[in-house]
Every structure is written in structure tokens, then in C-alpha cells.
Amino acid sequence: MAATIIDGKKIAETIQQELAEEIKQLQAEHHLTPGLAVVLVGENPASKVYVRNKNKACHDIGIYSEQHNLPQEASEQELLALIQQLNHDDKIHGILVQLPLPDHIDEHKVINTILPEKDVDGFHPVNIGKLMIGEKGFRPCTPFGVQKMLSYSGVPIDGAHVVVVGRSNIVGKPIANMLLQKQPDANATVTVCHSRTKDLAAITRQADILIAAIGQPEMITAEMVSENAVVIDVGVNRIEDPASKTGYRLVGDVKFDEVSQKCKAISPVPGGVGPMTITMLLYNTVESAKQSLER
């Protein structure tokens, strides 16, 4: 029997519609429009595409967005000054500095300069600390998207055994910490596996929810999952494909064809976690605007 498909694109659309409604309400009741500033340093082509997509997504649901382009050779000082200015700008509720930054700029210093209250990427140590101890704060967008996907799909998390494969700072560690909190959409027993894990398959087979975030194409095979598992594939890997026009195609960390024939539910790549990430950036920006009303 084939698995249910967890359609990230559709869930993302639903959440974006909800956000658009909230924004209308904020404008009507409080004359407040959520605002996002996106900062891009240099000319990295991939980064330019990401930034453009983020601006477009803002526009589509009614978030005010502005883009700040600094040249590749901009000094750290200039970038920090720009962030300080945005920190004090009342129409800006979220600040996103597109990574990676040029080598001469200290990424840590940049992230630490963003006010935690405007850190809609959830990368400031204060927000990471709050995540770990279960306090209110901005959650990083990809793991937050995974959590929302599970809850919008009605997957029970409370009491489930979640196995996370991968321990990156932007996915594996935060999703593990988020799902083990004594909170709604959480309260799971959580195991984190990685390159040093012995007998990985024996552990992944115990998962009620398996989250693959290793960055290795199609590493998770059918024999590594149980029939009852819900599988969320966070991987985005390019593999060569001569049959494709571009010469490559995108695959996840999960061998979709065989795993989807065995497990209970699965998110595809593309069309799974991807659309959720940008949506949670919008969500955090709207949330930040709402919180600004309380200050």
C-alpha cells in the first residue's frame, strides 16, 4: 500500500492564506503592516534567487518588504551599521541577512547584532537558547516548517518516538529540541542520529516519525523504516540526470520510490519541506509585528 503524501506546498498555501487574513486584520484594527528587511551582500546567484523569492512571497500576502543590496566588498562595519538602522526602524519587524556572507565578514557578529525581537530567521543565540528551554522566541524556519507540517497533517507528536537523522545547527538540533518540549505539537521521545551512530537502521526502524536531514541523496531506504512511520524528508540534493533538460534533478535524503511503498506517510522532495521554510519566515514576520503591539 502506498503512503499518504504530506503535501508541503498545499499546507504552505493554507498557512499563507491564514497569514494574509491576519495581515488584513492588523491593518484594519491597528494600522499596522508587518515589514521584512532582506539584506544581501554581494552577487551570489543562488542568494539572489532566494532573496527575490522571499520578497515576492511577502508581496503576495501583504507584508511590506525592502531589499538592501550591499556590494561584495562592503565592510563588516557598513553591514553592522545597516542592521543597527533596521533594528531602530519601526516599520521593520523582521531582519534577514542572506547567508553565506563574504569571507571578510564575521557571520556570528552579524547575527548577534540583529535584535532578537527582529531575528525572524531564529539564528540569534538568544532565540536558540529560548528554543532549547522551551521559551517563547523565534524558531528557525525549516524545523518550524517541519513541526507545522506534522501538526497540519494531524500526525500525533505527543508520545511519539521521533528519530532525527542529522545534527546540523539549522535543522537536526533545533527540530529535536522543539519536538521534545512539554508543549503542544511536541512532547515526543526524541533520538538524534548522525554519522557516528552505530546500527542506524535498528534505530530508524523504531521511529514513529522519521526526520531525514543528513544531506545525503536517497540515504534512507525502505529497510530502514517501519510500516507505521511518518517520514519527513528535509534533504535537497542535486543529482545528475542526463534525461533532464537541466542535466540534474532534485532528490531528498529518502529513497522516495521504495520508502513511499512501505511507510504510512511521507513528504516528497520537491514540494515537501521546501515551501514550508519560506512560509515560516512570513509567519515569524507577522508574529513579530503582532508582538510589537505589546511593547
Added chain:
Amino acid sequence: MAATIIDGKKIAETIQQELAEEIKQLQAEHHLTPGLAVVLVGENPASKVYVRNKNKACHDIGIYSEQHNLPQEASEQELLALIQQLNHDDKIHGILVQLPLPDHIDEHKVINTILPEKDVDGFHPVNIGKLMIGEKGFRPCTPFGVQKMLSYSGVPIDGAHVVVVGRSNIVGKPIANMLLQKQPDANATVTVCHSRTKDLAAITRQADILIAAIGQPEMITAEMVSENAVVIDVGVNRIEDPASKTGYRLVGDVKFDEVSQKCKAISPVPGGVGPMTITMLLYNTVESAKQSLER
């Protein structure tokens, strides 16, 4: 066959001797004496004992320590002003505010006011955030003590399956995050279990290293551990004992008598994690003094 006893008291003494040597060297080479300020608000008898013990431990190894007593009715403002003063005091490298605080004082605000560079308790969100993503920073003393106990006992952590039972902010969550980092004395596969975990025994039996931090007297029984397990008992529970002079005795979260007959190694209560906690406070204070040389 009875388990090897992991003697926290002895390991703590070893580390304290090493610290005493380091302090002598800091004094000889840099005319620098590490300094700890301990702040106590009110008259809680248990807190007074803890504070006295911390001061004595400092004195024993050559750390300068000062105690600040504020009355129970001291305002939050007064406490914050004292912390600011200590933040700017060059002879103070560590600031510890003894918890709990009176109800009229916001604990979060107090912890957030301590400079992260002097937060030797490791409770500031910035230090917690750094812990989660594996960056340098102060680690909270109890989980740090557990990690050091394991490494000083020669227990292999790299590649081991660590099962943590309990998800408190001061023990369960930080120890889980510390041991899963790609770092020395870490690199473990980590599972966090808690009150909502289904079939707890099936999971704890998989542990190469079992860390009990639930706060429930003698909850971990022999049938929950494997023969190869190293068991670290973080629990400190008072249970009634008419045979004792005080009318009670201290027990851990592990049923020591039966578990120690089965597993490979175990830390007792008392004499296990307890002496390590205060030792890591001293360790962090010395570390902070050393870091002050680099600023």
C-alpha cells in the same frame, strides 16, 4: 558481578587539584586571581548552606570569593544594580545568583542581566544557545559535571547510545545537547525520554550510557538497564528513613542496590554527580578568569 563505582567525589578532588595548580600559575604569570561573586537574596536555609559551601570550595583552591546578601524584601531594581556593578568589577570573573529568588523578583530578568562572559552558572540564554549549537561558552554545572565524570572515568562517549531520562532545563536538555555534538567527550547518539515516553524500559535497555535525571526516587530498576550500561544517577531525593538520625536519607533516581548488581558501572548517590556540580562552578570561574586575559 557488581558494577564499577564511578566515584564523583574522587574525580571532583582530582579536578579541584588541577584547578588549584592552574590558579597558582595564573597568579605567578599574570598576577591574576579568579574571583566569584555569590549573591543571596533572603534567608532560605538551604540556599544559605549552598552559598556557604560554594564560598568554602572557592577558598580551598585559591579562588577569591565574595558574598552579597540582600534582604528578602530587596527590590528587583536593587538586585539588578548589584549585578551591573559586579558585571563591571574587574576582580570578579563569575557571578552566581543563588536560586530560587523571592516571588517579587523576575528570575529571567536577573539571569539576562548577568554578562554572558561572567555567567558561570551557564543559565543565560546566550550560553544555552551556544551550548545547543556547540559553540564555546559556559556550560551549566550539573550536566558539565556528568560529562566530565564520564570522560575522567574513561567511558567511551563517541559512538555510544546515550539515553537521558528527564528533560529539565538544567539537566536533561543540556546534557543531551552536549553529548550529541561533534566534539571530544561527545559525539553520541542521544535519546531523550520523559513522562510521555511509551515503553520506557525498551528504550533505556538500549543505552550504553544511561543518565537518570527524573527526580523520582529509585525509578530506574535492574530490568531497565543492560549488562553493558554505564549508569549516571543525577537524582537527589529525600525519602523517609526512621532508622536514620535525621529521619530521612538521600537516594537517587536509580535503584542502586539492584542496578549496581547488573550494569557495568554506576555513580552512587550521594558521592556521584553532587560533588561534580560545585567543582564545575569552580572550573567555569577559572576558565572565565583565563578568558579575561584575552580581552
